[in-house]
Amino acid sequence: MTRVTISSVLVMMCASAVLGAGDLTFMKKPSATASYSRVYVSRFAHGGADKARGLVNEHSVVGVVQGMPGGVQIAIDSAKPDATQPDLVRLDFSGKGKFTGAPTASIKMRPSGSRGATMGTVGPVIVAVKRDGQSIPVFIRGTYWKQNTSRGLSLMLTSAVEGSCKFGAKTYPVRVIDGNSNLKFTDALKPPYRPSTTMAFDRITVGDSNGAFSRNSAGSYVGQPISVDGKLYSVDISGMKIKATPMKIAGGSVKVNAPRWSCTLVGKKYYLSLTGGKAPVSVPADEYVTANYTVFTGSDPRKRCATIRGYGSYRGGKAFTVGSGQTVDLALGAPIEATVLASKRAGKVSINLMMKDPLGGRISSITTEEGKRPPAPSIDVVDKSGKTVYTAKLEYG
Numbered sequence: 001m002t003r004v005t006i007s008s009v010l011v012m013m014c015a016s017a018v019l020g021a022g023d024l025t026f027m028k029k030p031s032a033t034a035s036y037s038r039v040y041v042s043r044f045a046h047g048g049a050d051k052a053r054g055l056v057n058e059h060s061v062v063g064v065v066q067g068m069p070g071g072v073q074i075a076i077d078s079a080k081p082d083a084t085q086p087d088l089v090r091l092d093f094s095g096k097g098k099f100t101g102a103p104t105a106s107i108k109m110r111p112s113g114s115r116g117a118t119m120g121t122v123g124p125v126i127v128a129v130k131r132d133g134q135s136i137p138v139f140i141r142g143t144y145w146k147q148n149t150s151r152g153l154s155l156m157l158t159s160a161v162e163g164s165c166k167f168g169a170k171t172y173p174v175r176v177i178d179g180n181s182n183l184k185f186t187d188a189l190k191p192p193y194r195p196s197t198t199m200a201f202d203r204i205t206v207g208d209s210n211g212a213f214s215r216n217s218a219g220s221y222v223g224q225p226i227s228v229d230g231k232l233y234s235v236d237i238s239g240m241k242i243k244a245t246p247m248k249i250a251g252g253s254v255k256v257n258a259p260r261w262s263c264t265l266v267g268k269k270y271y272l273s274l275t276g277g278k279a280p281v282s283v284p285a286d287e288y289v290t291a292n293y294t295v296f297t298g299s300d301p302r303k304r305c306a307t308i309r310g311y312g313s314y315r316g317g318k319a320f321t322v323g324s325g326q327t328v329d330l331a332l333g334a335p336i337e338a339t340v341l342a343s344k345r346a347g348k349v350s351i352n353l354m355m356k357d358p359l360g361g362r363i364s365s366i367t368t369e370e371g372k373r374p375p376a377p378s379i380d381v382v383d384k385s386g387k388t389v390y391t392a393k394l395e396y397g
Contacts, residue, residue: 188223
């Protein structure tokens with residue numbers, strides 16, 4: 001009995017030593033995260049039945065992923081030499097154009113309805129990519145199309161490492177997501193910044209104390225500060241290790257009058273992905289514009305509430321400055337400035353309603369507590385005397 005107890009304790013100690021706070025391991029099911037990198041191939045060269053390269057069908061073609069570091073190559077091929085249409089995608093992450101033993105994803109072809117055109121669904125599947133003696137799980141899903149001599153391929157690829165990391169006195173689960181499919185997890189975002197939902201840089205996401213990740217989890221791009229519990233940290237990733245260090249830089253804070261919110265701040269020096277409540281959130285001193293934010297009327301992410309979403313002020317809106325020791329009231333969403341835009345063409349009048357936030361950023365959507373759009377507004381058209389001559393009920397478009 002004693003030997004069993006000691007053995008169990010030793011196993012637990014060894015497991016703890018192998019993967020503790022600060023250690024990372026490859027995420028076995030990367031499809032569990034909604035993040036991905038999108039890759040495209042629009043130019044293909046004839047590959048043929050080339051045994052030395054690992055190609056099977058005489059009609060196989062090979063293309064290089066556009067704008068991808070390392071030159072990832074993809075072959076459109078088949079499992080059997082006599083197949084009349086492609087049924088496999090072969091992926092060479094080394095960029096050498098060698099597909100022997102390379103991971104594959106199936107293509108399910110179907111007619112598209114257009115003359116001479118076919119469409120194919122790639123995956124979804126998780127494949128194992130071998131690199132530096134390690135097996136990296138990669139989730140693949142996408143679309144292949146061919147019309148006459150033209151063809152194209154669009155893939156969503158997801159790979160990530162996960163573990164836990166100490167932020168101050170607390171330990172949280174973390175994921176580092178590959179943003180450009182080079183499987184390195186250390187590609188940092190640096191200025192100048194151009195906000196986009198598909199920037200090719202690696203991202204860090206921090207879960208909650210229960211180990212759960214959600215759309216509103218704290219996050220940042222590698223190389224940028226991350227805000228956890230209202231404090232800023234710099235994160236270092238080296239190999240399969242991650243470490244967060246409190247930042248000691250001149251800064252202030254932003255405060256939003258909402259029980260829950262998320263927002264991207266694009267500065268001259270920093271790019272911040274923030275989440276918070278009514279308490280101030282620390283930010284480095286910088287000049288910022290807002291991008292892609294959501295304001296919630298409820299504090300509990302598990303309960304539905306009304307929301308306001310905005311594109312932010314980074315395109316034509318106003319900037320604001322946070323100085324050292326300064327707290328800035330950041331007005332996201334309300335109060336909303338509504339402007340009626342009317343144009344006349346060929347005897348017809350088109351009326352649109354433009355909604356902007358206090359920084360001049362466009363409002364993208366508003367939902368009620370039931371998760372629905374609010375009733376569409378009506379506009380009265382009046383003559384010079386003030387008499388209503390027509391009432392127009394706007395439609396969402």
